[in-house]
Amino acid sequence: MKNIYKPIEATIEDIIDETPNIKTFVLKPREPFEFKTGQFIELTLPGIGEAPFTPSSDPNVKEKIDVTIMNVGRVTSLLHNVSKNTLVGIRGPYGKGYPTDEFAGKEILIVGGGVGLAPLRSLLLSLFAQIDQYKKVVLRYGARTPSDILYKELIPQWSKKKKVNVVTTVDVGEKSWKGHVGLVTTILEDLPIKLNNAVSIVCGPPIMMKFVTLKLLDLGFKPENIYLSMEKNMSCGLGKCGHCRLGKFYVCKDGPVFSYEQLQDVRDIWD
Numbered sequence: 123m124k125n126i127y128k129p130i131e132a133t134i135e136d137i138i139d140e141t142p143n144i145k146t147f148v149l150k151p152r153e154p155f156e157f158k159t160g161q162f163i164e165l166t167l168p169g170i171g172e173a174p175f176t177p178s179s180d181p182n183v184k185e186k187i188d189v190t191i192m193n194v195g196r197v198t199s200l201l202h203n204v205s206k207n208t209l210v211g212i213r214g215p216y217g218k219g220y221p222t223d224e225f226a227g228k229e230i231l232i233v234g235g236g237v238g239l240a241p242l243r244s245l246l247l248s249l250f251a252q253i254d255q256y257k258k259v260v261l262r263y264g265a266r267t268p269s270d271i272l273y274k275e276l277i278p279q280w281s282k283k284k285k286v287n288v289v290t291t292v293d294v295g296e297k298s299w300k301g302h303v304g305l306v307t308t309i310l311e312d313l314p315i316k317l318n319n320a321v322s323i324v325c326g327p328p329i330m331m332k333f334v335t336l337k338l339l340d341l342g343f344k345p346e347n348i349y350l351s352m353e354k355n356m357s358c359g360l361g362k363c364g365h366c367r368l369g370k371f372y373v374c375k376d377g378p379v380f381s382y383e384q385l386q387d388v389r390d391i392w393d
């Protein structure tokens with residue numbers, strides 16, 4: 123049986139520049155690696171350290187895993203400087219992923235902000251693989267500027283798929299930008315979905331998740347139909363050290379995906 127606590131070796135096969143500070147790393151693990159969309163892995167850069175990331179690739183593909191990483195600090199900046207063929211370690215998968223079985227027959231609203239589109243790409247790819255099971259997939263994505271938009275070539279392809287509706291916005295436009303300008307909450311009006319049969323999934327920076335959740339509640343989404351991907355500083359990733367505590371939950375073990383119903387009474391949820 124696979125030991126999820128022991129890192130397995132993986133080679134960085136490709137590195138894709140997504141934005142000025144976000145890259146996608148295509149990893150080829152030494153053995154097939156299974157994960158459920160929304161679960162996370164601990165990625166080790168040998169001799170440097172490790173950090174948690176949620177794969178951004180299709181969970182049906184086990185031979186390669188993509189992780190889309192924003193450069194924010196020590197481990198991530200060193201990762202951004204490695205070259206192809208570097209060896210890394212991956213352990214996991216950990217936590218609970220998106221409850222995709224519960225989404226069958228529903229209209230699914232996915233709201234992403236910034237690098238939060240990374241785990242959502244994995245979710246989208248798993249939904250696209252079984253699109254007949256779902257009524258509709260609606261993606262609303264916000265980035266700071268046009269150059270901060272992730273997966274610039276993929277998003278137009280997604281929007282052409284059957285049963286899929288996509289709108290992207292930027293906080294600040296540029297001369298060549300012809301799309302929507304405004305925070306992601308401004309493109310949550312007039313959604314092409316029926317609320318009585320819809321679920322929503324939100325991932326992005328805490329401040330964005332807070333205002334999107336308030337907006338969704340305002341629109342009439344019930345707390346149990348809003349799913350959030352929570353991020354907390356992690357250490358063990360195994361529910362043992364307490365670093366990732368959120369109210370009575372450990373994000374690593376009980377999450378990182380929670381319904382808002384689970385978290386609504388937790389103080390400091392958006393810190």
Ligand SMILES: Cc1cc2nc3c(=O)[nH]c(=O)nc-3n(C[C@H](O)[C@H](O)[C@H](O)COP(=O)(O)OP(=O)(O)OC[C@H]3O[C@@H](n4cnc5c(N)ncnc54)[C@H](O)[C@@H]3O)c2cc1C
Pocket residue numbers: 162173174175176177189190191192193194195196197198199237240241352353354355356378
């Ligand atoms: C379950 C989970 C999934 C994640 N998935 C992704 C992903 O797909 N892509 C991605 O780019 N990032 C993701 N993150 C965030 C990523 O883990 C942190 O950016 C990374 O650990 C920072 O490490 P560092 O050594 O570069 O930064 P540090 O030098 O440790 O810190 C730099 C800054 O980042 C903050 N920070 C550090 N660790 C975390 C953390 N674990 N969560 C949030 N903020 C942190 C610090 O407060 C500090 O402000 C995820 C985090 C979690 C918990």
Ligand code: FES
Pocket residue numbers: 355356357358359360361362363364365366367372373374375
């Ligand atoms: S990271 Fe140690 S308990 Fe969650």
